[in-house]
Amino acid sequence: MxxxxxxxxxxxxxxxxxxxxxxxxxxxxxxxxxxxxxxxxxxxxxxxxxxxxxxxxxxxxxxxxxxxxxxxxxxxxxxxxxxxxxxxxxxxxxxxxxxxxxxxxxxxxxxxxxxxxxxxxxxxxxxxxxxxxxxxxxxxxxxxxxxxxxxxxxxxxxxxxxxxxxxxxxxxxxxxxxxxxxxxxxxYPAAPKREVVLATKKEPKIEPPKDSDGDGVIDQLDKCPDTPQGALVDSDGCAKELTKDIRETLYVEFELDKTEVRKQFYPDIKKLADVMKQYPNSAILLEGHTDSTGSAGYNQELSKSRANAVMKVLINEFSISSDRINTTGMGESQPIASNGTAEGRMQNRRVEAIVSGQYSEIIKK
Missing domain, CATH: 2.40.160.20 (Porin)
Incomplete structure (x- = not known):
C-alpha cells in the first residue's frame, strides 16, 4: 500500500x-x-x-x-x-x-x-x-x-x-x-423524573401542612422533628423538660465496735451504685453513725471509719469513682433509736448514704 x-x-x-x-x-x-x-x-x-x-x-x-x-x-x-x-x-x-x-x-x-x-x-x-x-x-x-x-x-x-x-x-x-x-x-446519566399532571375539572386539592411527629407543630417550623409521642412541646416543636432532683437513701448496719461491711448489705449497695451509673452527674454522701457506747471522741473516729468502709465497697466492688463520693463521721450525735436497748443500739450503728443530683425529664401532655 x-x-x-x-x-x-x-x-x-x-x-x-x-x-x-x-x-x-x-x-x-x-x-x-x-x-x-x-x-x-x-x-x-x-x-x-x-x-x-x-x-x-x-x-x-x-x-x-x-x-x-x-x-x-x-x-x-x-x-x-x-x-x-x-x-x-x-x-x-x-x-x-x-x-x-x-x-x-x-x-x-x-x-x-x-x-x-x-x-x-x-x-x-x-x-x-x-x-x-x-x-x-x-x-x-x-x-x-x-x-x-x-x-x-x-x-x-x-x-x-x-x-x-x-x-x-x-x-x-x-x-x-x-x-x-x-x-x-x-x-449514561439517569434520566430526570418527569411528573405527569392529569387534566381535571375539579379544583386542585390543597394538602394540609405535614406534621410528621404529630406534636402540633408543622414540619416547616419544627426544629425538633423527632419529638416523642405525647410530649409537651414549645412553639419550636421541642419537648419541654423538667429538672428533677435524685434522692436515694441507704442504711448499712454494723456490729458493736466494728467497721467491716457485712455481705448481706452488698445487694443494697449495688442498687445504689446502679443509680449512680444511671445518672453520671450525681454524687453521694456517706454518713457514719455509732451508738452511745464509748467516748464521744472515739465514736466520732469510729463513725468516720464506717463511712470510709462503705466507700471502699462502692469503689472496689462496683467501680464508682472516688471523685463522686464524700464521707463524714457523725459519731453518736444523731441516733434513730433508743440507746437504752440492744436493738436500738444496733440500729444506731449504721452508715446512711444519700445520692444527690439533678436530671431532666420530658413533660408529658
Missing amino acids: GVSHWKGVVAVALMVPAAVLANENFPLSYSSVGIEGSYVDSGNSRNKGTVSDNLDNYGELGLNFTHQFNPNISMLLQGSYAEPETRTTGLDVDMMRFSLGGRVHPGKFRLGGWRPFGGLGYSYTDFDVDSTGASKTEDALYLEGGLQRMLSQRFLVEGGIRARTELEDGYVDGQYFAGVAFLFGRE
Whole structure:
C-alpha cells in the first residue's frame, strides 16, 4: 500500500462532513473496539544507521481497545502492523507495535461537536527485515492529541497526531491517525423524573401542612422533628423538660465496735451504685453513725471509719469513682433509736448514704 494511499485514508476520515456525523452525547463510561489507520513521518530518524532509524515514511494499521472510566479519563490498548521500506536500500521490513496509554478528556468542552483529548503512553516495537533476517526492538514514549465525535449511539470516530520519542536514540517520529470504534458496556446519566399532571375539572386539592411527629407543630417550623409521642412541646416543636432532683437513701448496719461491711448489705449497695451509673452527674454522701457506747471522741473516729468502709465497697466492688463520693463521721450525735436497748443500739450503728443530683425529664401532655 503506497504512502499516498495512506495519506488519503487519514484525510478522508478526518474530513467527514459534519452533517453526516450525529450529534450524540458521549456515555459517562464505556468500552470499545476499533480500527485505526495512520501515516508515520519518520523523517526525524533518517539515516541513523540501524533498521528502524532508516525507514521511509509509511502507513500503519492498528486494532484498538479502549475503556472510558469516567467523562475525564480513558485508557488505550493498541496493536498495530506495518510494512515499511528502508530509505537507502529499499528492503522490506515487517513491523509490529504494541502501545498502552492514558487519555484525558474535558468533561463538557466541545469544538463544534467534537470532544478533544490528550494522551501519554508507551510503545514497544519489533522490526524484522525480510531478506536479511536482521531484527531490532525499540521502546518509546508518545504524546498525542486529537478529537472525537459520536457517529451514533454505538459508533465513534476520532483523529489526531502523535509524537513518538525512541528512548535509546532519542529521535522523534510524527504519526497522523484516524479511526472508528464500536462502543459497548455504555453507561449514561439517569434520566430526570418527569411528573405527569392529569387534566381535571375539579379544583386542585390543597394538602394540609405535614406534621410528621404529630406534636402540633408543622414540619416547616419544627426544629425538633423527632419529638416523642405525647410530649409537651414549645412553639419550636421541642419537648419541654423538667429538672428533677435524685434522692436515694441507704442504711448499712454494723456490729458493736466494728467497721467491716457485712455481705448481706452488698445487694443494697449495688442498687445504689446502679443509680449512680444511671445518672453520671450525681454524687453521694456517706454518713457514719455509732451508738452511745464509748467516748464521744472515739465514736466520732469510729463513725468516720464506717463511712470510709462503705466507700471502699462502692469503689472496689462496683467501680464508682472516688471523685463522686464524700464521707463524714457523725459519731453518736444523731441516733434513730433508743440507746437504752440492744436493738436500738444496733440500729444506731449504721452508715446512711444519700445520692444527690439533678436530671431532666420530658413533660408529658
